[in-house]
Amino acid sequence: xxxxxxxxxxxxxxxxxxxxADAVTTIAEQHISGLPVVDQRRxxxxxxxxxxxxxxxxxxxxxxxxxxILESTTVREIMTAKPVTVDPDADVHEAARQMLYGEIHRxxxxxxxxxxxxVTQSDIVGVVAGAKL
Amino acid sequence: xxVADIMRTNLKTIDAEASVADAVAALTxxxxxxxxVLDRHGRAVGVxxxxxxxxxxxxxxxxxxxxxxxxxxxxxxxxxxxxTTAHPDxxxxxxxxxxxxxxVQRLFVEEKGALVGVVSQTDIVAAVAATRV
Numbered sequence: 001x002x003x004x005x006x007x008x009x010x011x012x013x014x015x016x017x018x019x020x021a022d023a024v025t026t027i028a029e030q031h032i033s034g035l036p037v038v039d040q041r042r043x044x045x046x047x048x049x050x051x052x053x054x055x056x057x058x059x060x061x062x063x064x065x066x067x068x069i070l071e072s073t074t075v076r077e078i079m080t081a082k083p084v085t086v087d088p089d090a091d092v093h094e095a096a097r098q099m100l101y102g103e104i105h106r107x108x109x110x111x112x113x114x115x116x117x118x119v120t121q122s123d124i125v126g127v128v129a130g131a132k133l
Numbered sequence: 134x135x136v137a138d139i140m141r142t143n144l145k146t147i148d149a150e151a152s153v154a155d156a157v158a159a160l161t162x163x164x165x166x167x168x169x170v171l172d173r174h175g176r177a178v179g180v181x182x183x184x185x186x187x188x189x190x191x192x193x194x195x196x197x198x199x200x201x202x203x204x205x206x207x208x209x210x211x212x213x214x215x216x217t218t219a220h221p222d223x224x225x226x227x228x229x230x231x232x233x234x235x236x237v238q239r240l241f242v243e244e245k246g247a248l249v250g251v252v253s254q255t256d257i258v259a260a261v262a263a264t265r266v
Contacts, residue, residue: 028191031236033166033184050183051166053190057203058161066203067196096261105255121254122233124261129229 003095004088007109007117013038016076023048033105037079044115046079085110096124137221140242140250146171149209156181156208170212177248179212218243
């Protein structure tokens, strides 16, 4: 089974100059754990996850600054640049290995340098649940 | 394959009366996405996950509310009530299905009323990566 068979093709994205507060709103509304960061040409340049947000919050100890930190920080400042990507033709086992070794919950799927999908841990769990491997 | 074959047993926990700031610090320090919440008698009463904290953050619309959330809000107030659990002898495919149906990243594992471990989507992805399922 290939990544293209199980990936999601509707992917919420965010821009690098949006605020972390914007990212938190989208992450909470969409019930997802990470958002791809894309430039104006829809090229993938990073990923921002709920873990990145918690890390930011845990590093600020000054109460006044902490209240404003999500609004005053841009996505670019805390995103992980150059996230791991996978080819749509890659095997699902290979995608699982990449997630495991990268300690990540999602892989972005790129074709010809453009973001075409995302495959998450839940998509792989779904394969196990359906015993389609 | 059974849950006992892939579950993790070294569980970190947090007190129901700890602050949200304590939970953020614990989640980032332990590098986990959720902590079982124990009451003063050591009973599991809920789960506090990064998702719960991001959702609570998203509900705060100003710096004052955000700081209140951090310092004045108890884990008890943002946690998800204690969810359904898995059994060590349960089949991994059945658990995979439950993770997706219940839309959760993990199920805690109980045996005879005692909390003995946790099985997460990551553990199932690891089994796929090792081509064990």
